[in-house]
Amino acid sequence: MNKPILELKNVQTLVNKGTANETMILKGINLQINPGDFITIVGTNGAGKSTLFNVIGGNLRADNGQILHNGKDITRTSEEDRTSFLARVFQDPKLGTAPRMTVAENMLLATKRGEHRHLVLRKLKQNMDRFTKLAATMNNGLENRMTTATGALSGGQRQALSFLIATLKRPDILLLDEHTAALDPHTSLNLLHATNERITKDHLTALMITHHLEDALTYGNRLIVLKDGQIKADFAGAEKQALTVDKLYQYFED
Amino acid sequence: MNLVVSAIGQGLLWALLGLGLYLTFRILDFCDMTVEGTFPLGAATAVTAITNGVSPLLATLLAVVAGMIAGLITGLLYTKGKIPSLLAGILTMTAIYSVNLRIMGKSNISLLGQPTLFNGALRDLPQYFDSVTLGFIVVVIITILMVLFLDTDYGQAFIATGDNPTMAKSLGIHTDKMVIVGLMISNGMVGLCGALIAQNNGYADINMGIGTIVIALASIIIGEVAFGELTLNQRLVAVTLGSIIYRIILLAVLQLGFSANDLNLISSIVLAICMMIPQFEQRLNIKKPILKGVRPHE
Numbered sequence: 001m002n003k004p005i006l007e008l009k010n011v012q013t014l015v016n017k018g019t020a021n022e023t024m025i026l027k028g029i030n031l032q033i034n035p036g037d038f039i040t041i042v043g044t045n046g047a048g049k050s051t052l053f054n055v056i057g058g059n060l061r062a063d064n065g066q067i068l069h070n071g072k073d074i075t076r077t078s079e080e081d082r083t084s085f086l087a088r089v090f091q092d093p094k095l096g097t098a099p100r101m102t103v104a105e106n107m108l109l110a111t112k113r114g115e116h117r118h119l120v121l122r123k124l125k126q127n128m129d130r131f132t133k134l135a136a137t138m139n140n141g142l143e144n145r146m147t148t149a150t151g152a153l154s155g156g157q158r159q160a161l162s163f164l165i166a167t168l169k170r171p172d173i174l175l176l177d178e179h180t181a182a183l184d185p186h187t188s189l190n191l192l193h194a195t196n197e198r199i200t201k202d203h204l205t206a207l208m209i210t211h212h213l214e215d216a217l218t219y220g221n222r223l224i225v226l227k228d229g230q231i232k233a234d235f236a237g238a239e240k241q242a243l244t245v246d247k248l249y250q251y252f253e254d
Numbered sequence: 255m256n257l258v259v260s261a262i263g264q265g266l267l268w269a270l271l272g273l274g275l276y277l278t279f280r281i282l283d284f285c286d287m288t289v290e291g292t293f294p295l296g297a298a299t300a301v302t303a304i305t306n307g308v309s310p311l312l313a314t315l316l317a318v319v320a321g322m323i324a325g326l327i328t329g330l331l332y333t334k335g336k337i338p339s340l341l342a343g344i345l346t347m348t349a350i351y352s353v354n355l356r357i358m359g360k361s362n363i364s365l366l367g368q369p370t371l372f373n374g375a376l377r378d379l380p381q382y383f384d385s386v387t388l389g390f391i392v393v394v395i396i397t398i399l400m401v402l403f404l405d406t407d408y409g410q411a412f413i414a415t416g417d418n419p420t421m422a423k424s425l426g427i428h429t430d431k432m433v434i435v436g437l438m439i440s441n442g443m444v445g446l447c448g449a450l451i452a453q454n455n456g457y458a459d460i461n462m463g464i465g466t467i468v469i470a471l472a473s474i475i476i477g478e479v480a481f482g483e484l485t486l487n488q489r490l491v492a493v494t495l496g497s498i499i500y501r502i503i504l505l506a507v508l509q510l511g512f513s514a515n516d517l518n519l520i521s522s523i524v525l526a527i528c529m530m531i532p533q534f535e536q537r538l539n540i541k542k543p544i545l546k547g548v549r550p551h552e
């Protein structure tokens with residue numbers, strides 16, 4: 001048995017703390033993520049999927065429970081400091097890239113994810129070949145726009161760049177928050193393929209939220225159903241293979 | 255001719271204000287009102303130091319430090335105190351007014367008969383060439399330092415902070431620290447500008463900060479209107495040129511018979527017109543390249 005790369009122990013979060021409207025969003029999440037896991041996460045709106053990512057990402061603090069990275073307690077570690085091992089792609093393509101900086105400049109920023117940045121001249125030219133080759137792996141012409149400001153890219157190219165930025169420096173954990181939801185079906189499929197290829201080839205550990213049950217079944221080695229702030233089901237390996245959309249859909253009814 | 259040389263000299267000296275504000279207003283996307291207090295703070299610090307026997311160079315450096323402290327305070331109010339940017343700047347600016355009176359002890363101090371950076375080695379230059387020379391040297395040094403800074407890993411993280419704070423954070427950039435550092439550098443430059451202008455004018459006055467933010471924005475916007483789409487480094491040079499153009503516009507207006515008392519009104523009108531140009535461009539469908547640089551900020 002592998003040691004988990006990330007572990008959540010009875011994680012709870014509250015909103016409107018100390019008021020009459022105090023509500024628990026995550027109601028005690030226990031989750032062990034093993035190295036190489038590619039977990040798809042499904043659940044209704046309000047089930048706590050985004051909250052779960054925010055708690056793992058660190059821009060929301062757990063009110064109870066513990067989060068461990070390689071056995072080390074990171075429950076109180078800041079969002080910025082967690083980026084040394086964690087990367088994230090947001091649903092909105094605008095959130096993942098700096099619009100007035102060029103594609104190459106965005107990628108250069110990503111090479112230093114989670115590191116101290118010093119007063120030394122950046123090395124953009126020296127990295128250009130490498131960045132262009134990486135951009136070409138996205139199969140959407142991004143490699144021809146290396147010196148374009150990202151604000152001028154299409155949503156699909158921008159999101160592909162967000163994905164590249166998140167994976168340029170290998171993260172221990174990759175969080176994909178419905179990262180293809182804002183794209184048209186074709187572009188979305190293209191990015192999903194590229195995502196899957198990259199994760200499988202590099203043996204990345206990733207969590208992907210999706211509303212498409214087919215995608216949740218197609219990709220990954222594990223599938224988690226979140227409901228009402230709790231993990232209702234956790235399918236892995238053969239169990240996940242045997243799962244169908246109909247069976248999965250039953251979790252959404254009541 | 256003399257008047258034009260004077261306008262160029264003033265434009266060069268005041269360009270520091272525009273360059274300082276460029277870091278916050280354009281790069282960090284932070285409208286920093288602190289400068290209205292920092293500018294006279296720099297003047298008050300330098301002039302008071304000089305009249306107390308401190309060398310003009312050291313006095314000017316003290317003004318830079320004073321400006322940086324003001325920027326630090328606004329930065330802390332904004333990042334740690336969670337006070338909105340505009341209000342944080344206004345709070346610091348208002349507080350500095352009292353600080354300036356404390357520093358100077360009265361509302362106006364003259365530098366008559368005192369050494370300044372302008373009557374040292376530059377003493378033998380023809381009239382107004384002292385401000386052109388010193389202004390040029392300082393602007394060139396500051397611009398080169400800014401270009402180098404923005405081209406470092408640290409500077410790139412600084413740009414990203416203003417461009418997309420969510421993304422910057424997700425790459426581990428400590429955005430709060432970047433905002434504080436940016437405000438400190440920016441206000442340090444504004445303090446420097448105040449110190450130089452006071453030495454050039456020969457006095458420091460408690461009210462000399464009024465309208466400075468408009469003057470700074472005017473240099474930035476005029477530079478953008480006049481030169482259109484530019485790279486970041488070219489934009490920094492455009493700020494200085496914008497500052498000189500602004501002084502020449504003022505000169506022209508004064509020649510029309512307006513008095514120096516009308517300057518703040520004129521400054522505001524010039525800036526308002528420049529900022530409305532994109533609207534006119536849309537309505538009238540003019541597409542001159544000269545208008546390209548003033549698209550509303552994203």
